Amino acid sequence: MGTIEAYETARGKRYRVRYRTPDHRQTDKRGFRTKRDADLFLASVEVSKATGEYIDPSRARITVAELGPIWLEAKRSRLKPSSYQALDDSWRVYVNPRWGKTPVSAITHSDVRTWVSQLAAGTAKTDRRDNIRTRAQGARPKEATTVIRAYSVLASVLDIAVKDRRIPNNPARGVDNLPRKVRKAHRYLSHQEVERLATACGEHATLVYVAAYTGLRWGELTALRVRDVDAVRRRLAVNENAVRVGADIHVGTPKTHERRSVPYLEFLDEAIARLCDGKTRNQLLFGDGDDYFGRPRSSEYSRSWFKTALEEAGLERMTIHDLRHTAASLAISSGANVKAVQRMLGHASAAMTLDVYADLFDDDLDTVSASLNRARSAAIAS
Structure with missing residues (x-):
């Protein structure tokens, strides 16, 4: 058991509690106004030691800035570079500026709740560059994805503090x-709209056709190599994904880490053959040979070829990724089953495909209703 000692201060009598930690180090806590408060604290310490829930106050003084990099480094080896970059940016821009200097033991639930509200409103403390933009443009609400990601980073860092027995x-x-x-x-395009768009895209027409009729992601499209084309079966082997992260392009496995084979339409035979002509098996199908920086620029650029083509085709603003939705829509409307669409898109499960594209199956509800009505009529008539 510990001991309690009284001592005098300029503000009157105070009490100090001396006790031993589970590893037999002697420590103390002072400043209790009454002996009863000191007794309660000492009792709580003894109970926590007996139950294995003791928290060393010195370990609880570690700051969020000290734990954050440890959590991020653990994530680096498990995530794709683009996913890791999103977490790192969230930490740097939103979490560290607000919580970096705060000891983990000093953070309260209400503090976090207030911060989330401020983030959503665009008034939370952020890094210096973001503060400059905020002063110039005024507070702007953050997107839900941005707020949720920043909150998740903070919560995950504090999870480490709990597991390390720094906070209860x-x-x-x-x-x-x-x-x-x-x-x-x-945004779904019809066959006629895909045709107008591809025509307006000129030299990039084949890329647009492949995107609209296979549902490949941009990184998967631009990572295709000549060796991935099976002209006999009309298949594209999706083995790699090329993603730009900052100034670098990272090449890795597809999003779900699952390689797959995707069929392409017969009318693309000649166009794909022309893309392969004169290239080695290891060269890129779209773009200049082996250089990923020579691949077509995506629709994220303000003056991209894709945005120019959309204007020429008289179509609403969209991204190349939206052609993936078009592929799903056209496949389902042609009678493809959900499992086939799932495999084509590279979703983790058919349930995910149904969830993402639930709106494409509204007509099935009408079919169910009509079928049930026919079955009822037949049953009653018999």
């Missing part, structure tokens, strides 16, 4: 004011 529980967990993600409506 995570004050960030259970926050109930996170913004809701609103899924944007998908």
Whole structure:
């Protein structure tokens, strides 16, 4: 058991509690106004030691800035570069400026809740560059994805503090004011619109056709090599994904780490053959030979060929990724089953495909209703 000693201060009598930690180090805590408060603290220490829940106050003084890099480094080896970059940016821009100097033991649930509200409103403390933009443009609400990611980074860092026995529980967990993600409506093109768009794209027409009729992601499209083309079976082997992260292009496995084979339409035979002509098996199908920086620029650039083509074709603003939605729509409307569409798109499961493209199956509800009505009529008539 520990001991309690009284001592005098300029503000009157105070009490000090001396006790031993589980590793037999002697320590103390002072400043108790009453002996009863000191007794309660000492009792709580003894109970926590007996139950294995003791938290060393000195370990609880570690700051979020000290734990954050440890968490990020563990994530680096498990995530794709683009996914890791999103977390690193969130840490640097939103989490560290607000919480970096704060000891993990000083963070309260209400503090985190207030921060989430400020993030959503665009008034939270951020890094210096973001602060300059905020002063110039005024506070702008952050997207739900941005807020949720920043909150998740903080909560995950504090999870480490809990597992390391630095704090008894995570004050960030259970926050109930996170913004809701609103899924944007998908933009689907018809066969006629795909044709107009591809025509307007000129030299990039084949790339647009492949995107609109196979559903490949941009990184998968631009990572295709000549060796990935099976002209006999009309298949494209999706083995790699090339993603730009900052100034670098990282090449790795597809998004779900699952390689797959995707069929392409017969009318593309000649166009794909022309793309392969004169290239070695290891050269890129789209772009200049082996150089990923020579591949076509994506639709994210303000003056991209794709945005110019959309204007010429008289189509609404969209991205190349939206052609993936078009591929799903055209496949389902042609009668393809959900499992086939899932495999074509590279989704982790058919359930995911149904969830993402639930709006494409509305007509099936009418079919179910009509079928049930016929079955009822037949049953009653008999």
